Amino acid sequence: MxxxxxxxxxxxxxxxxxxxxxxxxxxxxxxxxxxxxxxxxxxxxxxxxxxxxxxxxxxxxxxxxxxxxxxxxxxxxxxxxxxxxxxxxxxxxxxxxxGNADMEYSKLNDTRKNLVAPILLDKDTSISKWNSQPYERSTNHPEHLRFKTRRGEMVRSKSEAFIANTYLDLGIPYRYECALTLKSNVLIHPDFTILDINHRRIMYHEHLGRMDKPEYVAEQMWKLREYQKNGIFIGKNLIVTFESEEYPFDPERFRNEAREIFLG
Structure with missing residues (x-):
């Protein structure tokens, strides 16, 4: 709204x-x-x-x-x-x-809320429900989870920690490495699954942090193709950030881009 x-x-x-x-x-x-x-x-x-x-x-x-x-x-x-x-x-x-139709559910008392199936939810209620839902996280290489975010979760790089903290600062709900089963029955774990509440949509964010490693690049290209096969495209519902030793991650630029995408 x-x-x-x-x-x-x-x-x-x-x-x-x-x-x-x-x-x-x-x-x-x-x-x-x-x-x-x-x-x-x-x-x-x-x-x-x-x-x-x-x-x-x-x-x-x-x-x-x-x-x-x-x-x-x-x-x-x-x-x-x-x-x-x-x-x-x-x-x-x-x-x-x-007032608008989104607010009607939030006006109900708790007893009535438990009796009805919400048709429309206001922004705050949508975020609260999404954040309270349990989700399956990746269990791959837990030994690589070495960096702590301000929300208390462990991520795989300083850049991912900054990304998570930026989303937290901007009030953008996210899940880290949430399981996603594609239509092709392929199971992947996007780095970040994001609730874009202003546009009422789910977006995904992949941070490609080792772009100077050929094997890593090939693996990520495969994943991007799988996204495309399933209607997930860069610039539409997929954010991709990059870094390598020669071209490090630019935190301030990302913060500005996130603000523009989700709050602009």
Whole structure:
């Protein structure tokens, strides 16, 4: 809902600017409308003061009048549509300020909550339920889990610890190495499974931390192909970060990217 509000406010601002510009165009134009007649390959322009008066031919010397009248009629159509859309946005914004369907479950007392199956959940309740669900973690090479996050879990590198702490700082719910069974019946464990609450979707984050190791790169390329086969694509619902000895992980850049993706 927060992202929807931001989009509506941005659209509202755009419409207000368009309305202001349209009014300026209309005010600067002559009275009347433009009539265009085209026959035998010749286009002629006429000025109609109103429906009752005769059309007046506009000579080439008065090209500015033609342009202003054409822009005026276009601006009038834009103005009408923009004002209508603006009224609809204001009406909807007013409605959601008074509460929305997402909040109805959270208003129930505990007894009723235990009796109903939620249809829509508000942001906080969705996060709470997702965080409380148990999940299967990877058991591969537990000896490599040597770095502790601020949430108390052990991860495999300093970079992964920073990533986990960044998600925690930004209030972005995540699971570390949560089991994921793909449609091809392949079991993998994405480094991070993320609840993108603003867009109501699950995303995955793979941190490829040994890009200077050929065998490691080949293994990760296989995993990325498996993701693609299952509708998980970089730039859509998969985040991929990289590092090698020559090109270390950039923490600040990642923080900015995470903020833009999940909170922007």
């Amino acid at each position: 927060d992202s929807l509000k931001r989009e509506l406010l941005a659209r509202r601002q755009s419409l207000e600017k368009a309305i202001e510009k349209a009014v300026d165009v209309i005010s600067a134009a002559p009275e009347g409308t433009l009539r265009i007649d085209a026959s035998k390959g010749i286009t002629r322009f006429f000025h109609m003061q109103d429906e009752k008066t005769k059309k007046v031919y506009i000579t080439k010397d008065n090209a500015e009048v033609i342009t202003k009248l054409a822009n005026k009629e276009y601006a009038e159509k834009v103005l009408e549509k923009a004002q209508k859309e603006l009224r609809e946005i204001d009406r909807y914004m007013s409605m959601i300020q008074c």
